[in-house]
Amino acid sequence: EAAVAAVAGGAQSRGQTATSLSHAPASRLRLEVKNASRRDEQASAATVGLPLPAPRPPSRVYLAHLDYMAKYPSTGPENPRSVRSAWLSKSVRQSDKQSRDDELGAMLLQAGWREADAPVGLQVPGADVAAPILTGNAWHWGRGRCPEACARNGGVCLPELGRCDCPRNRWGPSCEVLVQPAVARPERFHGWCVYNDSSPWFCDKPICTHDSPKSVSLRTSPSADLHASRCLGAPVSECEHNCSYHGVCTANGGTRRCKCFPGYRGAACELATVAHCVHNCFGRGQCDEGFCKCKPPYFGVDCSLVPSPNQQQSSLLGTIDSPLRRAADCVAPCVYVYELPARMNVLALKAEPQFGFFVHGPADYRAFKAMHLSLLRSPHRTADPARASYFYVPTWDFHGSWGNPELYWRAHRYVRTHWPFWNASGGADHIWTVTRDAAACATPWGSLWEPLNSSIVLSNWGAVTGLGGVPTERCFDARRDLVVPGVLHPSKVKLSPFLPFFAKSNGSHAAAAAADTAGLWEKRKTLLFFHGSICWQTYDRVHSMEELRRKCARKHGFIDHYSFGVRYEVYRRFKDEPRFLLRATEFIPPPPSLNLDQAMLTSVFCLCPSGTGWGMRAFHAAVLGCIPVVVQDDGSGTYPSVLQAFEGLLLDWDEFSVRLRFDQLPSLPRLLRALESDEAAMRAKRLALARAATR
Template sequence: MTLGHVIARPGVDCGQVLLRPCTTSFGDGNGTPVGHIDDEGRDLNLRDPGYTESRCTGICDPFTARCFCDGKHRRVNPPKGSPPGTPAPVSDDGNGTKLEWGQVPWKHIYGPDGWCNSDKPVVKCACLFDGFAGELCDEVTETVCPNQCSGHGECDSGFCKCHAGWYGTDCARKVAGQPMEPGHLESKARPWLDDLVRIAPEAEAAARAASVPAGGGFSFQQTRQRPLIYVYDLPPAYNARMLQYRNDRGVCVWRAFESGNRTAIFEWTYGLEVLMHEMMLQSEHRTFDPEQADFFYVPVYSSCFIFPIHCYADGPWWHAPSGPRVMHVTNMMLEVRDWVRKHFPYWDRRGGRDHVWLMTHDEGACYAPTEIYNSSIFLTHWGRTDGEHASNTAFTPDNYTQEYVHPRQPDGWLHLIKGHPCYTPGKDLVIPALKLPHHFRDSPLLFHPPRERHFLLYLRGDVGKHRLPNYSRGIRQRLYKLWREHEWKARYNVLIGDGSDVPGSYSEHLASAKFCVVAPGDGWSARLEDAMLHGCVPVVVMDGVRGVFEDQLDFSSFSIRVREDELEGLPARLAAVPDKVLARMQQRIRTVWHRYVYASHPLIAKTLQGAINGNVGAWRQQILRDMADAKAGPEAVERVASRMAERASFPAADDAFNTILMWLHARLPHTQ
């Protein structure tokens, strides 16, 4: 059998094989995962009832539950050069019998001109899996790992298999006494790593020190910038294996490799989870000496587990099969905490006060284990402060106030999370969600030629048309109803609705609005970030919920808070804001907006500067047109454009990541 992955394995010598076969059902969580495939990876009987997302009409990889082609271009023993495609589940068995769980006609996948049999298929499937590209998914590319294994390892969809003598999550550490050798980055063997890999200063110095024999005289002395952060190398079950199990390269991560190993970036809603890990690994604040550390970062990929890992196949589970997705996160975090305590003394040294956890999913740290939450620092997007709270998500599997009892968890799980708020000012920090440069390319703050701000108020997105009533606490639904019934568009030039109500460029709209609504979704939403990155004054409508950096910045100087019961007269209230007051708020936004952008990763920094350069070029063209109308010479254009280009840079030292580090530095007296 041809295997495509070196799955991150448990055991002292990583010798334990983990199975995750495609299946029709779940087991009891106590033993080997349930599968519904034969030794070749084929479904035992396509007509058998039962369905999970992993059920496969081709050849199943029993280690990742990924479904590959059968037929000519099959997964097992494929002819040389055959493309390992990604077939959709077929809707019939090829003999006229309809399958209740399929989607695509058999002939489109396994017919003579089908995806899995033809060199020129009439229907083409997307290349979903990490590591494949090209029109027929026949091009093998690099896969995504944090910091791409520092160039000293081979990446297998999230798990770094380090080169001899190197170790650690990102292969950044060198075994003592072994000689240094250039990695893929230094040797330029893989030029696509130039914009992705950065070696933390201590990692580079420590590796050089390790390569010098005892008594060799190497000395590494430098003044370190605090805070110093130790990043735990957790077992892969809590992060790397999540990336290996994902069935779509566009989820969990914020970047992927395309044809020719070009890097594509995209906005996965919870993509900060992997990016934060990368930035911590690359940071000059990273330390390899836990005795020197001011803080300890715990890189758990809980949002990636919530989707797409949970319930795709029979496992992994924490600990009962199925049940609320968030319950598994609670159990997982306790398991990680116990692992840290077993292998390191640092949790018990200060009771976890100096340990930092990131929870990026919809309702943030609301369902963090109480015994972890009460002591540790939480970075979250959701600043809900009420002590007695119930889940407000409209997505039932994430409702953290639903009990679930199972033989694997006979006492349920709600007792594990009771007695704490979702966010504690001072102890925790509400941080920006990830917004990449293409999202706000049309913003005047990125030097795009400014537009007239002719929209009084703007909100485009899910307005709850097909949602449960508690979605967004009903705020978006009420605003949409008021907009329609009171003709806010005609009377005030207000835009509220989804894409069918408000078509056009989202970035252009935001850059053309004076005020922008900030309202919750299933929990947090990134509407505040959208507003700030476009210079639009945020109108915050979420009682008892702190916004991003609200407790750190002079938030009221550039935003307006509106109570949830004050929506009816909102346009008239905003129209009455004096122009001078609005101008002051817009000016204040221009002094802090960069703190809502993550620019510390080299690829994002490069992309950001590219967007700025493109906008400066747009300015040059606009000035040229304007001056042509006034019969001015081109030398004036170049003079103005050159002056603008000199100013057109991003203050990366004060981006979102560095703002978080500054806040942690201020927390030092409280964690000692």
């Protein structure tokens, strides 16, 4: 809800800034954004019901970003300060004079992308075209043409496009082919295994059956060549109960045994381990390793949609029929959530159906899941594109720190060629969530400039620089993008000293701030706490400070500016400072075992530097009542400091954190002790922290 409010309250005004005011003086930019933000924050608060703060001017860091974008309005390849993505990768770059087309071609090839992997498909309703067509990692028959066999074989039809989405272990135009999914094979751990429409057997491999004992063939379209692949194992019918269609029938002499896919066990793979589906399919279908096998007429990623009347002529996605929201009308601003093919989100190659959506281990890179689920049940959601102010593209990108960008290229091509809404706005009203370390900034694996240059990006990294400490294509643009918090594990949130006050006050953020007078700060004896790696590579171990110095001086190409050097500078200066608990994890022997949550709960301040990009420390510290000390700039003054979550529009981080520049680090102990001794200033910080943490 906060993200929708912030987008509505700021992105519209920033969108105006990006178009009509892109060459305006910085002073005019400030005035326009200030006035528009105040108006839209008030409107959003009334619409969404959020207890937004009183209108205020954008923060100083936000204004610094606007100043920077006024001087360098493009984050694309034509910007002289934006390093070309090919500069970052010797494997891609051929010469200084390489054309942009050649550069893109090299990146696409490196990512496993082919133009043939995204045919236009069936765009015109009722068109007299041959079908089915494999495009966007799903089979399309055309509006109203999805065969009944799709549902019989465990698939789900999207009426709007006549698309048949298949579960993990099924493939083919009607999900008629049993396959061993890529998640059961080693290549899922390598970058070259991506779903390729032009090569239907590139990742998933067919399983031998009685009808196809040696090989299986498919056409990606009626006019395409036949794609044949040897099938795996003995015919599955020769194994007990056909391995429940969840395993390969292996032959060892005259013995037949089932080799089960991940998520299944038992002699006949008849036992499924616990898997999690979006909203548990609302009880309208079977959860199959993250995929909702909806019972007709329901469809959608969570079975929350039913076909609209006159679906053949309607432009509606369907009608929302969700137990979480019965109202037919959406609350403005309305957001249309695309129903992408399942292999772009819930069945992505590294999907994690074994983990609950907010209870899994690597939660810090999973904001894309949280955003998707929240929008599906939000009162802002609409299935009528005519009512939508924004369009959300729900890709699930499990690469974490960085990796292959092909998922975004595929989703962009799919949305642009199967629906008219992208082309109507040039993508300016489309929203993506990118949770990689440096968000959408280009990396050696490729650039996201082409698919995302005109859209709104929700990310955890608010910097104009990428992994190498320099601007790269499609880094953060404060005029349209928004920084959102990471997904903090519920076990951490439950420890927050603010929650009891928040709960007793029926969700009042102001009342939660009463924790300041409840004696919760008396046990905080550590002045400054930090635990983590000091330099890249994080897993390289050292025995002494001299080895650490050499490690931190080592060059790593595109990632030479790990934490902007802040971690090393603080550690080398103050590792022995009284009341400073600074723990470097790369030392041998490592620091003694410590409960990090309890360490934060007993610390006054927590150091929150960046790493390869964004990190969870700032959110973790704030929730546990430890005042974040944010130092996220390189000290050169060339680029603005990293913008934090919701900063500039909904939150002012200067109120509840300690924001320092790199050149202030030598004075860090003096500054913190001076602040700690100022009772009025500390009370103000803690009151602001309580309000912000519970929001």
